[in-house]
Amino acid sequence: MSNCQNPILPRMAFITNIIDETSDTKTFKVEFEGGGKGNFLHEPGQCAMLSIPGVGEAMISITSSPTYKDFLEFTIKRVGRLTNVIHQLEVGDQIGIRGPYGNNFPYKLLEGKDILFIAGGFALAPLRSLINYVLDDEHRKDYGKVDIIYGARSVDDLCFKRELFENWPKRQDTQIYTTIDRAEEGWDGHVAFVPTYLEELQPSPENKYALTCGPPIMIKFVLQNLQKLGYQDDHVITTLEMRMKCGIGKCGRCNIGSKYVCLDGPVFFLDQLKQLPQEY
Amino acid sequence: MKGIEEQIRATSSQLLAAGDVQMVIGYGAGSDNTRTMPVFIKRAEDVGKLVFNPFCVSNLANYLLQWNNFEGKIAIVVKGCDSRSIIRLLQDKQIEREKIIVLGVNCPGQLKSGPAEAKIPVDAVLSEATVDNAGIKLQTSSGPVTFSLEEGLLEKCRQCESSRPVISDYLFGEKGFEADRADLSFNDVAALEDEPLEEKSKYWDKYFERCLRCYACRNSCPACSCRECVFDMVEPDWVAKTVNLSDNTAFHLIRAFHVAGRCTDCGECERVCPAEIPLRVLNRKIIKDIKELFGAPMPGSDLEALPVLSFYSLDDPESQN
Amino acid sequence: MVVYKKITRDNLVQFLQELTKDRILIAPVREHEIVSFSPVADAGQVDFSFQNSFVPPKSWFFPQSEQIFSFRLEEGKYELSTPSLPRGAVLFGVHPCDLKSILALDPVFDGKFDDNYYCDRRKNTIIIGLGCQSVGRNCFCFKVGGGPLESTGADIFLTPAGGDFLAEGLTDQGTDLINKHSRFFSDSSAEQIDKEKREGTDRLLKQPAGLKGDFNLQKVKAFLDANYEIPYWEELSYRCLGCGICTYLCPTCHCFDINDYARSGLEGERIRCWDSCQFKDFTLMAGGHNPRPSKKERVRNRFLHKFKYHEDRYGLFGCVGCGRCVQKCPVNIDPRKIILDLQEVAGNE
Numbered sequence: 004m005s006n007c008q009n010p011i012l013p014r015m016a017f018i019t020n021i022i023d024e025t026s027d028t029k030t031f032k033v034e035f036e037g038g039g040k041g042n043f044l045h046e047p048g049q050c051a052m053l054s055i056p057g058v059g060e061a062m063i064s065i066t067s068s069p070t071y072k073d074f075l076e077f078t079i080k081r082v083g084r085l086t087n088v089i090h091q092l093e094v095g096d097q098i099g100i101r102g103p104y105g106n107n108f109p110y111k112l113l114e115g116k117d118i119l120f121i122a123g124g125f126a127l128a129p130l131r132s133l134i135n136y137v138l139d140d141e142h143r144k145d146y147g148k149v150d151i152i153y154g155a156r157s158v159d160d161l162c163f164k165r166e167l168f169e170n171w172p173k174r175q176d177t178q179i180y181t182t183i184d185r186a187e188e189g190w191d192g193h194v195a196f197v198p199t200y201l202e203e204l205q206p207s208p209e210n211k212y213a214l215t216c217g218p219p220i221m222i223k224f225v226l227q228n229l230q231k232l233g234y235q236d237d238h239v240i241t242t243l244e245m246r247m248k249c250g251i252g253k254c255g256r257c258n259i260g261s262k263y264v265c266l267d268g269p270v271f272f273l274d275q276l277k278q279l280p281q282e283y
Numbered sequence: 284m285k286g287i288e289e290q291i292r293a294t295s296s297q298l299l300a301a302g303d304v305q306m307v308i309g310y311g312a313g314s315d316n317t318r319t320m321p322v323f324i325k326r327a328e329d330v331g332k333l334v335f336n337p338f339c340v341s342n343l344a345n346y347l348l349q350w351n352n353f354e355g356k357i358a359i360v361v362k363g364c365d366s367r368s369i370i371r372l373l374q375d376k377q378i379e380r381e382k383i384i385v386l387g388v389n390c391p392g393q394l395k396s397g398p399a400e401a402k403i404p405v406d407a408v409l410s411e412a413t414v415d416n417a418g419i420k421l422q423t424s425s426g427p428v429t430f431s432l433e434e435g436l437l438e439k440c441r442q443c444e445s446s447r448p449v450i451s452d453y454l455f456g457e458k459g460f461e462a463d464r465a466d467l468s469f470n471d472v473a474a475l476e477d478e479p480l481e482e483k484s485k486y487w488d489k490y491f492e493r494c495l496r497c498y499a500c501r502n503s504c505p506a507c508s509c510r511e512c513v514f515d516m517v518e519p520d521w522v523a524k525t526v527n528l529s530d531n532t533a534f535h536l537i538r539a540f541h542v543a544g545r546c547t548d549c550g551e552c553e554r555v556c557p558a559e560i561p562l563r564v565l566n567r568k569i570i571k572d573i574k575e576l577f578g579a580p581m582p583g584s585d586l587e588a589l590p591v592l593s594f595y596s597l598d599d600p601e602s603q604n
Numbered sequence: 605m606v607v608y609k610k611i612t613r614d615n616l617v618q619f620l621q622e623l624t625k626d627r628i629l630i631a632p633v634r635e636h637e638i639v640s641f642s643p644v645a646d647a648g649q650v651d652f653s654f655q656n657s658f659v660p661p662k663s664w665f666f667p668q669s670e671q672i673f674s675f676r677l678e679e680g681k682y683e684l685s686t687p688s689l690p691r692g693a694v695l696f697g698v699h700p701c702d703l704k705s706i707l708a709l710d711p712v713f714d715g716k717f718d719d720n721y722y723c724d725r726r727k728n729t730i731i732i733g734l735g736c737q738s739v740g741r742n743c744f745c746f747k748v749g750g751g752p753l754e755s756t757g758a759d760i761f762l763t764p765a766g767g768d769f770l771a772e773g774l775t776d777q778g779t780d781l782i783n784k785h786s787r788f789f790s791d792s793s794a795e796q797i798d799k800e801k802r803e804g805t806d807r808l809l810k811q812p813a814g815l816k817g818d819f820n821l822q823k824v825k826a827f828l829d830a831n832y833e834i835p836y837w838e839e840l841s842y843r844c845l846g847c848g849i850c851t852y853l854c855p856t857c858h859c860f861d862i863n864d865y866a867r868s869g870l871e872g873e874r875i876r877c878w879d880s881c882q883f884k885d886f887t888l889m890a891g892g893h894n895p896r897p898s899k900k901e902r903v904r905n906r907f908l909h910k911f912k913y914h915e916d917r918y919g920l921f922g923c924v925g926c927g928r929c930v931q932k933c934p935v936n937i938d939p940r941k942i943i944l945d946l947q948e949v950a951g952n953e
Contacts, residue, residue, distance in 0.1 A: 555845075
């Protein structure tokens with residue numbers, strides 16, 4: 004059996020940098036032996052199976068933009084046994100990767116359009132791959148205005164602080180609206196839940212797509228508010244999360260109706276989502 | 284038999300109509316002549332779905348665990364063997380006495396579906412099945428069929444301690460089936476005990492090897508009342524999900540010890556096992572030990588008696604050492 | 605090229621014995637009252653008259669537990685190695701329902717991503733189908749588009765005739781195998797085999813009582829396409845025990861779990877094993893959310909998978925009518941009854 008063709012056999016890669024995002028979330032920069040991404044070519048929004056042999060495997064969204072030529076990044080929250088162990092890894096340690104899996108954000112369709120990103124907490128991670136793709140020098144001209152509404156429970160829970168407060172605001176035609184759930188000392192920014200902030204900002208749906216990722220309760224109210232603001236279902240995009248084992252449409256556990264989230268998702272337009280059974 | 288069925292229906296109808304219970308758990312007609320299935324009747328007008336015959340093999344007491352948050356009272360149909368499960372569930376406070384009404388049946392003897400179905404001519408409809416010590420008689424639309432107890436009776440019925448329920452609020456049926464040669468001796472267990480160790484090991488290996496770990500034995504067991512089972516736990520994974528002789532053996536032995544003192548030999552585990560593993564032998568070994576070591580009766584046969592493995596006495600065998 | 609031959613029972617045993625020289629022979633054997641597909645060294649042990657094996661023959665291509673890889677950690681680096689490919693095999697004695705089930709599994713494992721473990725075995729296995737000699741009380745292949753002498757999916761198909769067998773080489777692989785061992789076979793013809801199959805099917809289908817009523821799977825699917833929430837599923841789920849019998853014995857069920865086992869941090873293996881959508885932890889997520897939290901959703905998922913989802917994805921139904929779940933379900937959840945019930949509900953809409 005030739006290993007290179009076996010889709011459920013991971014390739015071992017190395018961790019080359021670790022950034023503490025919040026108290027329970029870290030971003031891991033990963034490269035294959037000899038440096039770079041090898042032939043691992045992904046598109047914004049796709050995922051990969053990360054694993055540690057002997058511990059387990061989990062589907063994680065690729066948070067780095069494909070425009071980063073030499074490495075991949077994964078932002079991982081500590082939620083269980085595997086992610087606990089991953090959090091203990093150090094630069095130079097190995098981690099297994101297979102993928103990329105799933106569909107991607109429709110970045111071609113978005114060309115020439117304004118884009119509204121709405122994210123909560125750790126779920127900025129999947130959107131970040133597209134944000135950095137769109138804001139990349141080579142692609143920026145292909146897209147209209149970019150607005151990012153991002154919130155977290157507290158300042159500590161905000162991920163990607165450097166990009167959020169330094170890099171992104173400097174980009175042309177890019178507005179960042181950051182908010183936290185409850186006021187805290189030292190924060191002079193906005194205080195509101197993400198759906199409420201969206202309602203206050205009233206971004207026009209004109210020539211615009213909205214992409215949203217976050218906890219289910221946030222998504223629920225964001226979708227309601229987008230509808231109130233006049234966004235059409237085929238202009239609203241979100242991602243779904245289900246338990247997965249194989250990542251390639253065989254192990255059977257991530258189906259919603261006839262769709263497998265690992266193959267047909269994780270990215271869905273709201274009108275597609277409404278066609279699916281409410282079983283996610 | 285029709286009498287029992289009619290009485291179950293009439294009583295269920297009264298209880299539901301009067302609001303004395305909100306659900307009746309009983310047996311309904313299955314997809315062929317020799318099968319029944321559990322039914323859950325909530326309206327008096329649906330009591331016609333209830334049946335009773337010698338193919339009501341399953342122990343419905345298990346469903347009381349599933350419905351233990353049910354708002355309202357439940358009436359449940361139980362045979363002699365099943366009634367012991369009710370007692371054990373009450374003793375363990377898994378169910379509340381005032382929330383259930385026990386519809387007891389003096390059990391007419393229970394039959395295996397396969398052999399009986401094979402006796403019934405193609406396209407014939409079974410109207411009645413009766414069991415007595417002379418044998419089994421099936422009345423079918425193409426005439427009567429008879430065959431032997433050895434061929435058709437459930438093994439556990441030949442080892443039945445009491446066809447009469449040990450607990451009931453209503454009791455149906457005049458007299459249950461009592462086997463002439465009822466075997467209460469645990470000879471089956473004793474025979475295996477006498478085998479040399481290697482033979483015993485071989486005996487269990489050949490069966491455990493083919494276990495699929497479908498967990499039907501556990502899921503059908505009224506004594507398996509844990510909210511989260513150790514075999515379902517992913518973190519930590521005490522027992523591997525891999526199916527092999529070693530992990531399968533661990534599964535069955537852990538389960539047998541876990542239900543020790545709660546197992547009433549209702550036989551569901553063995554009946555439901557798709558791999559036909561003789562699980563009753565395993566559980567009966569423990570019941571036999573309990574009887575011999577503690578002089579205790581079959582678990583579930585006395586509501587007032589303290590469950591033997593749930594209390595400590597200075598006379599217990601281990602106190603002597 | 606298709607060839608039409610005849611083989612006596614004695615010659616069939618010898619033929620199979622001959623095949624064991626080059627290939628692993630996987631065939632039905634009866635052990636402790638249960639028939640299973642197992643590796644056979646002595647072809648004399650093969651059971652030719654079994655009705656249905658306990659576990660379906662899918663387990664040859666997709667074993668219940670299987671190593672994905674083993675690993676060693678040395679000086680901070682993982683060394684992964686995959687198990688070696690088994691040599692060529694002959695899977696003998698596959699009944700028509702199970703033949704059809706393999707065709708239903710193929711597009712699952714061989715899709716956008718090939719599953720090497722399944723596909724390698726599949727490529728290296730010659731399948732010899734065996735027509736049924738009786739139709740059991742639980743059988744319903746003939747109600748879901750199959751039949752007791754349907755040969756589709758086999759490389760070689762044997763139709764029982766008297767005590768002997770008519771043999772068709774249906775694929776190049778099958779025909780080559782017959783030609784290579786032609787001394788065991790005598791000549792037959794398409795006409796003779798066709799006639800035997802027609803008459804045999806008529807004879808066999810007179811046997812079963814089964815459930816009365818015709819199935820209209822397209823009608824059931826159309827109803828399921830339009831009706832997701834119906835009270836029927838909840839009522840059905842009341843009696844379901846949530847065990848894995850139906851899914852583990854189903855010849856088209858393919859769900860699996862992947863788990864890692866380490867003897868120490870330094871070596872171990874990754875294993876995949878069958879899993880069941882009927883188990884409550886099947887879809888349970890790390891954060892505690894469960895998209896299919898109760899038996900209602902899980903029971904519905906199973907039947908929709910068979911009669912809708914599989915069709916939606918692969919263009920064929922996920923039930924081949926083998927009747928194993930009918931036979932073994934402890935609480936008589938019978939897909940035949942469910943189809944008839946759904947047809948009735950659909951008719952009343």
